[in-house]
Amino acid sequence: MDEFQEILQDFLVEAFELVEKLDEDLVELEASPEDLELLNGIFRVAHTIKGASSFLNFDVLTHLTHHMEDVLNKARHGELIITPDVMDVVLESIDLMKTLLNIIRDTSSDAGVDVSECVARLDKISGGDGDVSSPVVTAPVVEVAEPVVEDEPDYDNMSDDDVEAEIQRLLEQRQAEDKAKREAKVAAGEEVLAPPPEPDEETSAQNAKESKPEKKLEPKSEPIKAPVPRASTNARPVSDNEDLDNDAKAAAPAKRSNNSVDQTIRVDVKRLDHLMNLIGELVLAKNRLIKINDDVEERYEGEEFLEELNQVVSIVSLVTTDLQIAVMKTRMLPIGKVFNKFPRMIRDLTRELNKKIELVIKGEETELDKSIVEEIGDPLVHIIRNSCDHGIETPEVRLANGKSETGTISLTAYNEGNQIVIQIDDDGKGLDADILKNKALEKGIISEKEADNMGEKEAFLLIMKPGFSTAASVTNVSGRGVGMDVVKTNIEKVNGIIDIDSETGVGSSVKLKIPLTLAIIQALLVGVQEEAYAIPLSSVLETVRISKDEIYTVESRSVMRLRDDVLSLVHIGDIFEVERILDSSEHAYVVVLGLGAQKLGLIVDSLVGQEEIVIKSLGEYLKGIKGIAGATIRGDGGVTLIVDVVALMEIAKNVKATSMISDQNSESAQSREKTKASDYTIMIVDDSKTDRMIMRKSLEATGMSLVEASDGLEALNILKQGDYHFDAMLIDIEMPRMDGYTLATEIKKYNRYKQMPLIAVTSRTGKSDRMRGVESGMVEYITKPYSADYLSSVVQRNVNFKSEFLS
């Protein structure tokens, strides 16, 4: 019962969603009846509902959808044109479907709705005579309606006429019951004083009692007492039965929504994403809080409130961490959730097909992102149905072929690299490539030429084409050539790959390889210049530290020796157009990337470390940038791009030798042509305003442009911004925040400032000071005090000032 209930709930949630969509799609289809894609989509939805309802034994629903599907199928093959009249009937059948689903939700069975009229009309549209259907419609109704008299043989033994009569009788009874039920419902919902119960009421009351055990006595008193106490006290002794019934009806929907259908809530992935983002923010805030706490602790050591603050901070951080894990877990589901419904399905199928099949499930604990789990349910149903119907042979055939009577289908899930593989194996008759090709030719899916060039594996994939079916007849189980189409569509939606392998007579195996794109991945963070990139760790084989002279150039490509191999190299900066601002050091790191048999060495400036990252898309505006798979947000709130290793290997083929060493001086050598005195720009760095003024005065006469900075950091920032092109700098040594030596050392790290003359202007006159100046890259050393002329001449000499500019 429990297992069934669980499946039923899933079915209902899904079915309601699908029907909702059907409505929309059909209306859209009416507007554009030529849209085959849309029609195919609608057909698939109908097919899915039919499939699911048939295996849950909702025969009325199955019957209805089956006929609807027939109509759609005709339309799909162009044998029928969707006129508004046809659409009316189809929409009516959708409404009926909704009614049926509601009834299923309330009573767990689909009895009580007469679909025969609608089915007849559907049948007429699809070319039948309209009568054929009615007995088929009602028979299942009977079966489900009276669970007590479920013994089918009884009916089997009756003559056709008897069956008709019996059906007629039961139908009438059922309709009367329904009427009463509806009335009772209305009564219970709107007023307590119900109309006198009809004779049939009792049966339905019993039904209600059966479907809902003792519990209902509890809520009973409340709804009755609250609105009209008098009525309830009076009514109870008179007709307890009626009361009970009304109560049950009133209470039932509420109760159900509490403990059945709403047990699982489908949540839009966007909402989860949003939640995840919020938690990310919270984590950042938490990190800051911890840092502040540390600072406060340092400053107010020994104060009493610190203890309390500490406690709060640690609770906040603990809860945040837990919250983060909890939300991440909401996205992950064990694949068992999908697998669990298959044993029942197989059992029903074996009965239906008269085959003996055993299902073996492995790896159901493998976890998958929720959205993927939802997408793979349908495809798996279709694949397994296919295996049962077409794959596994009947026991007789199996025995004749020397196989065991019972066929085996095994369903396995496992992780492989950054993919999840779901494998469905059967030991049936396997696929025959030639038969598949012929069939596809026959149906005009492929041309003769294509068939000739087609390999075995490609031929197997033909079964995924829409409209392709090898089954001779259309059965309830499969054969409409739509199922495998669903598989392909859904798997491609999650960027998965389908791989089919088969051996005639031995069995076939379908592998669904699904990437974990939505999941959190491990990444290696690398640095190049001032940028960082994340490389998925799954494609990193190793990292090596090399010195630059280990890089050789072969046919204008960089290579290096890695043990016994020659590894081709590419600089990450060449691929991502990174500007070389900072001088790269003697050493570099090579990240060896592996993709199947392909290998590539990626040169980076530094290795930052390994981190767990959440992949985020760059969005519509920036999608499809070669070499970038997405972005992630780092602990400091910055954005880091994620390298797409597959694309990177492609790009690398077209990148010529890394220009690591070549462009060293290019930029600074390009010193612009000077046409007037003010083209020369000098930066004055001194913390004393007076000193800056003196320097300014000394140089003003030359007409050079002057920029001032009051300490090393400010000077460095001005340089970084690159607003000016400086020809020289005058630097004081003793300054707050950053002194002259440090500034000089920092400046020399930048390629473009390598050649810029740095002139120290200082009152420090010691020899060791001068030495330090030279070491840090100063070219001149002017000691204070100095004459204006001297300073001016030193500067002019160092910037090659053209004397003609001197006025």
Added chain:
Amino acid sequence: MSDKLKQVISRQNKQQQNESIDQSDDIVQLVGFIIGEEEYAVPILSIQEIIKPFTWTRVPQVPKYVMGVFNLRGAVIPLIDLRLKFGLSEKKHSDETRFIVMKDRDDVAGFVIDRLTMAIRIKKENIGPAPDTINGDNTTIDGVGKQEDRIITILKVNKLLERDF
């Protein structure tokens, strides 16, 4: 104190009345900003927020005016420099530089502008079409708003958010 309060309340009421009057007319609410020398505006409802500049991450293989992406409370959002997009020279960010985050349905992007001017209420009748020479489907100009002494170019947000490379 209570007098002051009354004053404030009465003023607010007046404002609200004014607003309701304005709303009854065909009033368009815009946010104006400067790029280069020109004043531009976009409808206030297409603006998600306006923030001060902060760090962004460069993205390779895009036109120069796409500066990169930045983190807006967990979402990775493209950052576009309107100066460069409009063919002006690059300019360093100043204290007045702002990122305007605009949205059009699901599309969101940040735009760098030189400086904000003000929220503008302008009557629909005062908005003229874009000049004929730049009219057409491809222009980012929605219309030209006329206000006493100035002319404001109103931009199409959906066009700005459209990828054009």
